[in-house]
Amino acid sequence: GNSVTQMEGPVTLSEEAFLTINCTYTATGYPSLFWYVQYPGEGLQLLLKATKADDKGSNKGFEATYRKETTSFHLEKGSVQVSDSAVYFCALSGNNNDMRFGAGTRLTVKP
Amino acid sequence: KAGVTQTPRYLIKTRGQQVTLSCSPISGHRSVSWYQQTPGQGLQFLFEYFSETQRNKGNFPGRFSGRQFSNSRSEMNVSTLELGDSALYLCASSSRDGGYEQYFGPGTRLTVT
Numbered sequence: 001g002n003s004v005t006q007m008e009g010p011v012t013l014s015e016e017a018f019l020t021i022n023c024t025y026t027a028t029g030y031p032s033l034f035w036y037v038q039y040p041g042e043g044l045q046l047l048l049k050a051t052k053a054d055d056k057g058s059n060k061g062f063e064a065t066y067r068k069e070t071t072s073f074h075l076e077k078g079s080v081q082v083s084d085s086a087v088y089f090c091a092l093s094g095n096n097n098d099m100r101f102g103a104g105t106r107l108t109v110k111p
Numbered sequence: 112k113a114g115v116t117q118t119p120r121y122l123i124k125t126r127g128q129q130v131t132l133s134c135s136p137i138s139g140h141r142s143v144s145w146y147q148q149t150p151g152q153g154l155q156f157l158f159e160y161f162s163e164t165q166r167n168k169g170n171f172p173g174r175f176s177g178r179q180f181s182n183s184r185s186e187m188n189v190s191t192l193e194l195g196d197s198a199l200y201l202c203a204s205s206s207r208d209g210g211y212e213q214y215f216g217p218g219t220r221l222t223v224t
Contacts, residue, residue: 032211032212034212036215041217042217042218043115043201043203043215043216043217043218044154044201044203044215045215046212046213046214049212089154093211093212098156098159098167099144099156099203099211099213100156101146101153101154101156103153104153104154
């Protein structure tokens, strides 16, 4: 079945550091890929998405490129801020529209 | 548009009781999914409803059930509560207009004592 694997955290960075959170997936067909973010005490918010190979999703300085050849969708940001501290989830939606989430990666950014 | 709303936000129940949680999707969204989130198991899919029909179901015991009404509002019910049911229950809605992005509510924090 479809599945998502993302790098385990926690990840701790200093403000303005470069962020990469790795995500790889296993799926049949052509899934859509997503990154969600969860701030403390809140539900998940859609951060960005990509629906086909080579698409790049971007939002709030975050980017991720749908790489079919490596089945990856790594999240990157050039300069993180303290306000980016949250848990990040990689997810995919397969052909039958079932959603699969990764385990989540907790990011802490220190001033 | 108003976002996904969930009620109640917090709930404390005793083992053996039952509980009903409610979710109102974004206006126009016909798909509602439920998830259980715990520190140990992460985010686990419970079920999805679309136009009042259960379309997908996760690997949870029959004590977990749900339904969807004609206005797309959804409820989930957990009977005979166990301590392990303590979790954040998240509801998400989707228009299913391709890409299947989901929009989440703030969740209901259930504590079973």
